[in-house]
Amino acid sequence: xxxxxxxxxxxLRAFVDELARSGMRAACTSPGSRSAPLVLSLAREPRxxxxxxxxxxxxxxxxxxxxxxxxxxxxxxxxxxTAAAELLPAAVEAHEARVPLLLLTAxxxxxxxxxxxxxxxxxxxxxxxAAKWFFEVGTHDATSEQLRWMRTLACRAYTTALEGRPGVxxxxxxxxxxxxxxxxxxxxxxxxxxxxxxxxxxPPSPRxxxxxxxxxxxxxxxxxxxxxxxxxxxxxxxxxxxxxxWSAGEPVAAFAAAAGWPLLxxxxxxxxxxxxxxxxxxxxxxxxxxxxxxxxxxxxRVGDLPVSKPLRSWLAGIAHVPQVALDAxxxxxxxxxxxxxxxxxxxxxxxxxxxxxxxxxxxxGWLPQWRRGDELAAEAILGLLAEDGLSEPRVAAELGVLLPxxxxxxxxxxxxxxxxxxxxxxxEDPPRVLCNRGxxxxxxxxxxxxxxxxxxxxxxxxLIGDVALAHDIGGLLAARRLGLKLTIVLLxxxxxxxxxxxxxADAAMARxxxxxxxxxxxxxxxxxxxxxxxxxxxxxDAAGLYELEHEHVEDVKGLRAALERALAHGGSSxxxxxxxxxxxxxLHRQVWEAVSAALRPRGA
Numbered sequence: 172x173x174x175x176x177x178x179x180x181x182x183l184r185a186f187v188d189e190l191a192r193s194g195m196r197a198a199c200t201s202p203g204s205r206s207a208p209l210v211l212s213l214a215r216e217p218r219x220x221x222x223x224x225x226x227x228x229x230x231x232x233x234x235x236x237x238x239x240x241x242x243x244x245x246x247x248x249x250x251x252x253t254a255a256a257e258l259l260p261a262a263v264e265a266h267e268a269r270v271p272l273l274l275l276t277a278x279x280x281x282x283x284x285x286x287x288x289x290x291x292x293x294x295x296x297x298x299x300x301a302a303k304w305f306f307e308v309g310t311h312d313a314t315s316e317q318l319r320w321m322r323t324l325a326c327r328a329y330t331t332a333l334e335g336r337p338g339v340x341x342x343x344x345x346x347x348x349x350x351x352x353x354x355x356x357x358x359x360x361x362x363x364x365x366x367x368x369x370x371x372x373x374p375p376s377p378r379x380x381x382x383x384x385x386x387x388x389x390x391x392x393x394x395x396x397x398x399x400x401x402x403x404x405x406x407x408x409x410x411x412x413x414x415x416x417w418s419a420g421e422p423v424a425a426f427a428a429a430a431g432w433p434l435l436x437x438x439x440x441x442x443x444x445x446x447x448x449x450x451x452x453x454x455x456x457x458x459x460x461x462x463x464x465x466x467x468x469x470x471x472r473v474g475d476l477p478v479s480k481p482l483r484s485w486l487a488g489i490a491h492v493p494q495v496a497l498d499a500x501x502x503x504x505x506x507x508x509x510x511x512x513x514x515x516x517x518x519x520x521x522x523x524x525x526x527x528x529x530x531x532x533x534x535x536g537w538l539p540q541w542r543r544g545d546e547l548a549a550e551a552i553l554g555l556l557a558e559d560g561l562s563e564p565r566v567a568a569e570l571g572v573l574l575p576x577x578x579x580x581x582x583x584x585x586x587x588x589x590x591x592x593x594x595x596x597x598x599e600d601p602p603r604v605l606c607n608r609g610x611x612x613x614x615x616x617x618x619x620x621x622x623x624x625x626x627x628x629x630x631x632x633x634l635i636g637d638v639a640l641a642h643d644i645g646g647l648l649a650a651r652r653l654g655l656k657l658t659i660v661l662l663x664x665x666x667x668x669x670x671x672x673x674x675x676a677d678a679a680m681a682r683x684x685x686x687x688x689x690x691x692x693x694x695x696x697x698x699x700x701x702x703x704x705x706x707x708x709x710x711x712d713a714a715g716l717y718e719l720e721h722e723h724v725e726d727v728k729g730l731r732a733a734l735e736r737a738l739a740h741g742g743s744s745x746x747x748x749x750x751x752x753x754x755x756x757x758l759h760r761q762v763w764e765a766v767s768a769a770l771r772p773r774g775a
Contacts, residue, residue, distance in 0.1 A: 176350065178311070179346060180208060180212065188325075188359070189322045189325030189362070189369055191218035195243065195273075196243060197246075197625065198213045198246040199221070199247045200221055200247075201223075201225065201230045201248070206276075209275050209344060219246075222234075222625060226646075228258070228615060228618075229649070231261030231262070232261045232264075234246070235265055235607070235619050236581070236624075237622035239270050240628060244271035244329055245271075248276075249274075249276055255292075256297065261614075263301045263609075265301070265339050266300070269336055271332035272332060273332055276341065277344050278294050278345050279291040279345065280346065294343050303332075303336070306340075306343070308342055308343060310347055323370055392512075397430075397531040400468055400533070401537070402465075402533060404471070405433070405436075406470060406471070407434060407442040407443075408476050409439040419440075419518040420436075420440055420444070425445065427448070430525075430533055433447055433538055435477070436477075437474075438601065439582075441604070449541050450596055450597045451549060451552065454548050455545065455770070456481040456485045460770055461544050465541065467489070470492060470493070475502065478588055487507035489509075493512070495511060496514070497514055497517075499517050499518065547770055551762075551768070552568075552766065553568075561726050561727050563758075564759065564762065566660065567590035567594040569727065569734075570734075571591070571594065571601075576602055577628070578629050579602060579605060579623055579628060579632070580605070580632050580634060581605045581634070583606070583613060583635040583636055585639065586662070587635060589669075591634070605623055616639050617633065617640060617647060618643055633657055637665060637706055637710070638706065640710065641708055650719055656740075656742060656743055658738055658746065667702070667703050671756045675698065681702065682697070682698055711723070719743045722744065730748065
């Protein structure tokens, strides 16, 4: 073998060593020839746990879930060509959700580009603006200067992915043949002798990872704004990117309780707890009778905007009310352009200090009105769900009660995440809730949930619909190939249930029967065939194919027992709940009507 391969491996060994020194602990690989030097270098590093995937898209989303759950950047290595393109959906989600990833793509060297060589596409800036930094690594001899440069590159890539607004770093490695070597690699003494990273930077901390120290000017102005408020409201959205011990959930809840402000907290915020928490705001804010008398004089927004459309519409409708964001990562969560102030401060430390200082005390009766409405809504909802038996909303409500504090609930987009927001109770010890809500897609949900399970922070439960599970069915391989445990609660209503809530579901042009020549399923209309897209899959067979346990439940008692068995089982399993999309729409509308009726005085 020529020295070229030795140089490649010496340089990559130094690169991977620096990733490990910087704090990286996991990487994902997928098969390929051109990527062999990257994959072998990662797999041979004892400080990294490498997860093998046969599908690059699954690898990307697995890494996303692991990085989301651990708070640390995860590397993904893949071969050249369309394999690298398969990482784009995960890159987009990581960018929008601010999750740190290092995408390490192998590439042909320059002399094999744009001249008909196989498996060579344009990989330069392949992920566009989804990557916060792109770098073409190139080919180099393993000189002492290049080893120092490679170590510096690794440190920079790691810290760039993690600091400021976390996100995707894409490094494109041009690799020449030969791609393997049997020669013994020379000893590498280019790293620092004390084991620290080559570029010494302070370790990430909650404050550093959230935008740096708060300025005295910002703190003084924020203090003044909150001090004047007498009818304040706290809106807390997704904060699941950081690890649990850095979460702002408890300080947010403590501030709301101390100030006497209602807290409208998405379960993904970790803040739906405490004396200020209003669990059923999604139902309450649909009702103008409840909303109109309760106009706030200040809205304090923390984290991303919650999923709830009624909440978003309510915030947009009170544009004249000052709305202040604590936006340490400069994420600009303001689609309605109603924010009056945005402070790049750490919510946990700032709100914790304000709670202790007693700043922002509400007028008497302000919080009790919200809490009374929440109690009435809860009674109406629980009464209706009890009558209906096992349903999608009931599953969400049950998970909110049954899951232990050490568990993580990974929720699919579309209806599951909306049901969790609407029906999740207030808990003083809530489990962690994660969801790919950066780009809000259903791509890679199973793989992301397995990635979260790899973080080993307690049992992980995935709540998912049949279309999303079918979309990432290959992700189930992680159970057997990687030895990971995931409990999947499957809501199988034979199609995309969220579309039944939209105007297209009732549009005459969509409900027209499809021509016989274009479909093999007689009687289906255009909406059913092309929008709802029922799969007709038997997921018991899928469970068997991927060697997962499977159990079908038909009532609430069965769900509770099956979930208990699944969590106690040593492997992965699917707990399937079947339903009907039409009945689900009807039940949701009955819930909203029941809440509205409960909020009105008798005889009104």
